[in-house]
Amino acid sequence: MMKKNIIKVAFVLLVLSTMCSCKKYLDVVPDNVPTIESAFTMRTQAQKFLFTCYSYMPKEGDLTDDPGILAGDEIWDQPLKGAYFQIARGFQKVSSPYGDRWTNLYRALRDCNIFLENVGKVPDLDEEERRRWISEVKFLKAYYHFYLVRMYGPVPIIKNNLSIDADPDMMRVKRDPVDSCFSYITSQIDEAVESLPLTVVNPTTEAGRITQPIALALKAKVLVTAASPLFNGNAEQARLKNADGTALFNPVYSKVKWDSAAVACKKAIDLCHSVGMKLYTFNPDFQQYNITPTTKTQMSIRNSFAEKWNSEIIWANTQTLPAVTTLQTLAATWWDPTMLDISSIRGELSPPLKIAEMFYSRNGVPITEDKTWNYNNRYSLRTAQENEKLSIRKDYETAQLNFDREPRFYADLGFDGGIWYGQGKYDDSQELFYLQAKFKQRNGAGKANFSTVTGYYIKKYVHYQNVIVGTTCSTNPFPWPIIRLSDLYLLYAEAQNESEATPSEETFKYINLVRERAGLNSVQSSWTNFSTNPEKFSSTSGMREIIHKERLIELAFESQRLWDLRRWKEAAKELNTSITSWDMGQEAAVGYYRPVSLFNQTFASKDYFWPISEANITANRNLVQNLGW
Incomplete structure (x- = not known):
């Protein structure tokens, strides 16, 4: 297949100089490697190709690379914030679709196949390490296929690269049925698991490398996705067929898919437990401070996400460190009333009221069905009492909606009158930071370079040890968790x-x-x-x-x-x-605490899947477009 090795490999260029201890791990093949043979003449070169395969991983936590943050309804921002926010506003299109990953992930699959075809030629590579590298790349193939399926539905499966002298018709691939896609994804994970390590040997240089718990956790997520209504018996997609009539969705529901998913989930959980993973609980190393059970619970919630490599992080993306640093500054607000002139702190990533209302009452049930919680008066005003001072500033008047809520509400969200623990104040027997978010107050709208739009803030993104020093905000970086044990x-x-x-x-x-x-x-x-x-x-x-x-x-x-x-x-x-x-x-509170409509979202059945770019459809007439596009 590789007789004509004069063809150069095209590689994605990544800016990796800010990756701290992960820089060496993430080095990719340099541009001046002239041939495939050169990339596999020795271990060091082959390892760079391995990390090229890793380099295509979508960067979760990056506003420019992660649709999960701004493409839905969980976070609102100023108009025209970016490509994914255009999807949230209903402006997706078939010509140059927003957030299109088709070309990049198929390029990733091509490079993964090149690696698998050639890694056997490396003369100075230990066989055990060779098997591990092969398993890592098989896993990455599974992950890239899975990412494509979640976005586009049925996609062409790329098991092997075509020969450079293949018939052009062979290159015009067709979409495979979605059940075949899921089957191939899980088969690649199954082939990979055995030769993967249980844990990384050296976290300093190998953090983010694939392990057995990561592989089994992803398989569990893949099978749960395959068993879910969008893919399991989705009769609305029955009309999606290839030009030759091949149906791409099976409209018949299968309970067996849920059975398989349950088995896979339990197997992944048992393996995670066997290597010491457990749900994170906050045990501060500053024993000189008073920390009440209320604060400990909130910090166990908050830090389960933002404390790097804690006990429940199964898989986190080390490539996202710079992006998460940016995300923290965009989510942070001016918690310190003596420091109000820091342009990097913006507080602009704003959860809508629907998200604030989503959290449970303090009794652990939805506020719409808690018989002790006054849902109809949730927008009325109430003043915080002494016994509420760890969640809401004592004597502060705020909405009833912010009272008597579960700990995750206070751990994840900042709001007018809400306590913001940490950021330099760690003794909760003393006065803690709190927010003032009405018009032109320090955390409110109406000031230059500050663009909160709903009145709520994402405390969850902000590491509790970030502090304001002078005119800057220090930031504790953490890799974005892809899968946690609670997930x-x-x-x-x-x-x-x-x-x-x-x-x-x-x-x-x-x-x-x-x-x-x-x-x-x-x-x-x-x-x-x-x-x-x-x-x-x-x-x-x-x-x-x-x-x-x-x-x-x-x-x-x-x-x-x-x-x-x-x-x-x-x-x-x-x-x-x-x-x-x-x-x-x-x-004034009486005027501020009134719901205001910012935007009326629309979502049609076609929006369940991304459109395939018109350019790709034109180049390959065997590709059929998703329904509605």
Whole structure:
């Protein structure tokens, strides 16, 4: 296949100089490598090609590279913020689609295949290491195919590269049925697992390299996705066929897919446990400070995401360190009233009111069904008391919506009157930072270079040890978590619930572990004692709704909501509503705490999948376009 090796390999150029300890690990093949043979003449060159295969990984946490942040309804920003925000506003197009990954990920698959075809030629490569590298690249092939399927649905499977003298007709590939895509993805992971290490040997130089827990966790997510309504028995996609009549979706629902997903999730969980992974809990190293259980719970939630390489991080992307640093400054607000002249702190990534309302009450049930929570008066005013001072500034008047909420509400969100723990103040028996977010207040709208649009802020993104020094804000970087153990627990609970006739103790066990870390009682206790629908958890459909809500809350702002709403086929319901905010132009509480519509989102059935670029359709007439585009 590779007789004519004068063809140069095209490589993606990445700016890696800011990757700290990961710089060496992420070096890619230089531009002046003239031939394929040169790239595989020795171990050092082959390793650079290996890292080229890694370099195509989408950068989760990067506003310019991650659709999960701005392409849905979880975060709102100023108009024309970027390509993915255009998708959220309903402006997707078939000519140069926003966020198009087709060409780049197929280039990645080509380079992965080149590596697999040639790594056997490297003379000074230890066989055990060779097997590990091969497994890593097979995993990457699976991941890149999976990313394509989530975006586009059925895609052409690229098992091997074509010979350079292949018939041109062979190069005009067709889309493979979506079940075949998922089967190929899981087969690649299965082939990879055995030769992957349980953990990385040297975290300093190998952080982010693929391990067995990562592989099994991704397989679990792949199979849960394959079993979900968007891909499992989706009759609305029955008309999507290749030109030769090959159906690309099976419209018949299969429970077996959920059975397989449940098995895969449990296997991944057991392996993660065997290497010491567990849900993170906050144990500060500054024992000189007073930390109450309330603060510890909030910090266990907040740091499970933002504390790098903590005990529940299964997989994180080390390439995202610079992007996450930028994200922190865009999410941060001026928490310190003595430091109000720092241009990098903007507070512009704003959760809409619908997201603030999504979190549970303090009783662990939705505020719409908590019989002790006054939902109809959620926009009325209330003043914080002494016993609420760790969440809301004592004697501060704010909306009823911000009171009596679960710990994740206070851990993830900043708001007018809300306490902002950390950032240099760690003794919660003393006065802590709090926000003032009405018009022209220090955290409000109406000032130059400050563009919050809803009145809520994403505290979850901001590492609690970031501090303002002089005219700058120090930032503690962390790699963006792709899969956390809590994510895997909830995937397992979801798969178990769909696999069984009625919810079982195994289903409750894993969702309740997540809730326990979040400071909540069990599903059974919370719904029985506080819900207007106390039997909800007893049925598969009721438990499905509970698990979905739990995922949306636990994984809020982590690039999960967009994909979950799509695979559940719930995006059409959630993304056809109004994006609302507080009335940001008001100085008085009575005027500020009124919902204002910012934008009316629209989402059609065609929006469940990205369009394939018209240029790709024109170049390859065997490709059929997604329905509606």
